[in-house]
Amino acid sequence: MPMLLIKGTFRLKGTQPDGDTVHFVADDPEEWKLVRARNPVQVAGGGEVKLRFEGIDALETHYHGEHQPLPLGRAAAAELLTWLGFNQVLRDHDETVTASTPESTPGYILTQGTDIYHRVVALVGRGAPPVPSGTDVTVDVPLLRQTANHHLAARGLVYPTFYRTLFRDLRLELTAAAEQARTAQQGLWPKDVSTTGFKITALSTITADVVILPKLFRRLVDHLHLGLSVSCFPAYLAGKEDKVTVLSTGERFVGLQHVVSVSNGDTVRLLHPVEDLLFDEA
Structure with missing residues (x-):
């Protein structure tokens, strides 16, 4: 390269x-x-x-x-x-x-x-x-x-x-x-919950409690700063129109709502390991 x-x-x-x-x-x-x-x-x-x-x-x-x-x-x-x-x-x-x-x-x-x-x-x-x-x-x-x-x-x-x-x-x-x-469970990996999922009860959940992919963290911070509920997060992601490809399947999406799930109105989970995702620059 x-x-x-x-x-x-x-x-x-x-x-x-x-x-x-x-x-x-x-x-x-x-x-x-x-x-x-x-x-x-x-x-x-x-x-x-x-x-x-x-x-x-x-x-x-x-x-x-x-x-x-x-x-x-x-x-x-x-x-x-x-x-x-x-x-x-x-x-x-x-x-x-x-x-x-x-x-x-x-x-x-x-x-x-x-x-x-x-x-x-x-x-x-x-x-x-x-x-x-x-x-x-x-x-x-x-x-x-x-x-x-x-x-x-x-x-x-x-x-x-x-x-x-x-x-x-x-x-x-x-x-x-x-x-x-x-x-080997080194560094951040023992605490990573990006793909296992995490329940958001307040902004402090992601600032102090759980360890997640920074890209997901940034999107959540921007969303929560608007005063919006976690249940509306997929709609917010759709509006951002981040382009992402799932490497293992070749699927190409517009919007991270295709690779992030929200269940029970407050539990967020990345649907693929981060290394299986290929992002486009904005």
């Missing part, structure tokens, strides 16, 4: 990194022009670009004023930052980093483009890159295994979450890493 490699540094101060988001500064800012993207890369004043990690989704630590169970969300963030080479990270009350040791660490990203929020969707590597910056490299399974994306999946700290741009061999490897962690 060909991807553009860009060399640079990871920086934390003033940002809110979590288990699948961190800021990156390219050594050569001109290389952002090489990113093939429908949505231009958004570069901040200090040259920082916000990354979204390809192929994984970590528990939310700050989403529209809400969060998922914080111990696991913070564990994913801590594991990522340690893997990147940060020894100490200080945060304030809203998860913003006030200081880190060191201030930055070297690394590189592998990317095919951006998402609708102008974040660069990337596989993330540390240290010296395997090829010169600004060039394309074929990303195979051995190279994927050198990334933070794979590391976090293998530790069971993130959900594998796939969009159409990620090639099948890389999806299968991330799935295998996640399945091994699930079998």
Whole structure:
């Protein structure tokens, strides 16, 4: 799978990194022009670009004023930052980093483009890159295994979450890493109830009590913030028109109501394992 490699540094101060988001500064800012993207890369004043990690989704630590169970969300963030080479990270009350040791660490990203929020969707590597910056490299399974994306999946700290741009061999490897962690009951997997189902009695059910797929969490938060009942959730999902394919059957749907059920008016369940779903970018 060909991807553009860009060399640079990871920086934390003033940002809110979590288990699948961190800021990156390219050594050569001109290389952002090489990113093939429908949505231009958004570069901040200090040259920082916000990354979204390809192929994984970590528990939310700050989403529209809400969060998922914080111990696991913070564990994913801590594991990522340690893997990147940060020894100490200080945060304030809203998860913003006030200081880190060191201030930055070297690394590189592998990317095919951006998402609708102008974040660069990337596989993330540390240290010296395997090829010169600004060039394309074929990303195979051995190279994927050198990334933070794979590391976090293998530790069971993130959900594998796939969009159409990620090639099948890389999806299968991330799935295998996640399945091994699930079998070993590592990380978030002992508490995951995405496919077994969970009864929502209040917003706190999903912010403090149960561990579920972050994409499902985000949709539920947006729905509940409107003051709507859980029983109306399928209609809300239909209106969002997220496009999803069930890989095991080849069925392609418009609207997550086809892969999410609500029973008894308050119990929500994902009908397929997350690794069996392939999402389209909005």
